[in-house]
Amino acid sequence: MIRLKWIHHIHGVLFVLLLLSGLFLYFPTTRTWFNELRFPLVPFHIWTSILYATVILFSLRSVFKYVKNKPYIKFYNVGFNVTFIFIWIVTGVVMYFHTYFPPEMTNIAVYLHGLFTFLFIPWLLVHTIGHLFKLHLPWPKWWKRKAPVPESIAENKLNRRDFIKFTSLGVLFLFIGGAIKWFQPILNITDPNARRGYFRIYNVTSDYPTYEDTEWTFTVSGLVNNQKTFTMEDMQQLPTHTIVDDFHCVTGWSVLNVEMKGVLVNDIFTEYNISPEGPYVTAYSGDKVYYDTFTVSQLLDEGAMLVFQFDGEKLVHSQGFPCRLYHPKMYGYKSVKWIERLEFTNHRAKGYWQTWGGYDLDGYL
Numbered sequence: 585m586i587r588l589k590w591i592h593h594i595h596g597v598l599f600v601l602l603l604l605s606g607l608f609l610y611f612p613t614t615r616t617w618f619n620e621l622r623f624p625l626v627p628f629h630i631w632t633s634i635l636y637a638t639v640i641l642f643s644l645r646s647v648f649k650y651v652k653n654k655p656y657i658k659f660y661n662v663g664f665n666v667t668f669i670f671i672w673i674v675t676g677v678v679m680y681f682h683t684y685f686p687p688e689m690t691n692i693a694v695y696l697h698g699l700f701t702f703l704f705i706p707w708l709l710v711h712t713i714g715h716l717f718k719l720h721l722p723w724p725k726w727w728k729r730k731a732p733v734p735e736s737i738a739e740n741k742l743n744r745r746d747f748i749k750f751t752s753l754g755v756l757f758l759f760i761g762g763a764i765k766w767f768q769p770i771l772n773i774t775d776p777n778a779r780r781g782y783f784r785i786y787n788v789t790s791d792y793p794t795y796e797d798t799e800w801t802f803t804v805s806g807l808v809n810n811q812k813t814f815t816m817e818d819m820q821q822l823p824t825h826t827i828v829d830d831f832h833c834v835t836g837w838s839v840l841n842v843e844m845k846g847v848l849v850n851d852i853f854t855e856y857n858i859s860p861e862g863p864y865v866t867a868y869s870g871d872k873v874y875y876d877t878f879t880v881s882q883l884l885d886e887g888a889m890l891v892f893q894f895d896g897e898k899l900v901h902s903q904g905f906p907c908r909l910y911h912p913k914m915y916g917y918k919s920v921k922w923i924e925r926l927e928f929t930n931h932r933a934k935g936y937w938q939t940w941g942g943y944d945l946d947g948y949l
């Protein structure tokens with residue numbers, strides 16, 4: 585059984601790497617840290633999972649052969665693991681190939697991927713602690729094959745062990761209950777026009793600008809006939825434009841039916857007689873790190889706008905207050921938050937995520 589023992593260890597190490605990278609990706613703060621370190625966490629997670637799935641696939645038969653005649657508890661243990669692994673793989677594949685699935689489905693996949701990870705953590709703790717300290721958990725005899733049902737069950741008595749089991753089940757259901765609360769807005773059957781899903785708040789820097797209401801300015805620079813800096817007051821003179829649109833991130837999550845209010849970039853340019861003299865433009869964030877690039881026509885002819893409100897509310901600081909760029913036909917990474925400057929150029933640079941994450945330059949949905 586040497587081989588199975590080794591597989592168990594390899595499986596354990598890979599699993600911990602997946603769990604850690606997954607949790608780091610899940611929490612906005614840790615995700616930002618890894619962005620700052622320029623550690624490619626998403627590719628790391630994906631490659632580790634491919635390796636992991638391969639190990640599972642090749643060992644599945646011998647594992648099942650091994651547990652076939654073992655106590656039920658071992659058998660259920662493997663079954664439990666395989667079920668979870670199956671769910672992670674299916675949802676992970678849907679997330680990776682999200683362009684081929686409707687956004688409702690990828691949203692559910694993102695949600696389940698996280699949910700099942702959290703549900704797994706209590707089991708993992710018990711399992712690991714048991715192995716590390718060589719604890720033999722006092723599972724009731726009737727878990728074992730061919731053993732008779734114990735008296736306590738036959739007599740319908742509740743002993744301490746059962747009490748602990750019921751309590752942990754209760755906690756588990758609380759978990760699930762909390763998760764269902766998160767889940768509800770994804771479906772939102774009651775009001776089909778309401779926003780569905782959650783923004784996951786993606787920032788590549790820990791300290792982003794937190795502007796006061798009047799502090800922010802927006803500058804048009806580089807190859808234009810008329811370089812100009814706008815204040816918030818200037819922006820408020822311009823005609824407003826409202827759209828209801830679906831916001832998609834390339835990592836697979838979406839937020840559907842977001843009402844966005846702002847001004848069209850094109851309106852600013854016509855109103856102030858600004859005409860670009862270079863074919864490309866870079867949009868810079870006030871966080872001094874993030875930026876992305878467009879062709880002039882993508883920015884002026886395709887409905888790109890400076891957005892000030894989501895669903896009738898000012899943007900929150902973490903989501904770009906007071907202003908973020910938005911292109912209705914492109915992925916979320918084109919939506920530069922805390923946008924403070926456009927620079928027109930002769931050459932097209934790569935944006936932040938094109939440089940560090942290999943994202944597509946244009947980013948059309």
Ligand SMILES: Nc1nc2c(c(=O)[nH]1)N[C@H]1C(S)=C(S)[C@@H](COP(=O)(O)O)O[C@H]1N2
Nearest residue numbers: 783785786787788833869874916917919921
């Ligand atoms: N300044 C700045 N803008 C940014 C980002 C960023 O890290 N910094 N992330 C982009 C990405 S990849 C996405 S998906 C969206 C996420 O928007 P949210 O944080 O409001 O959910 O913002 C985009 N704009």
Ligand SMILES: [Mo]
Nearest residue numbers: 833834916917
């Ligand atoms: Mo994104």
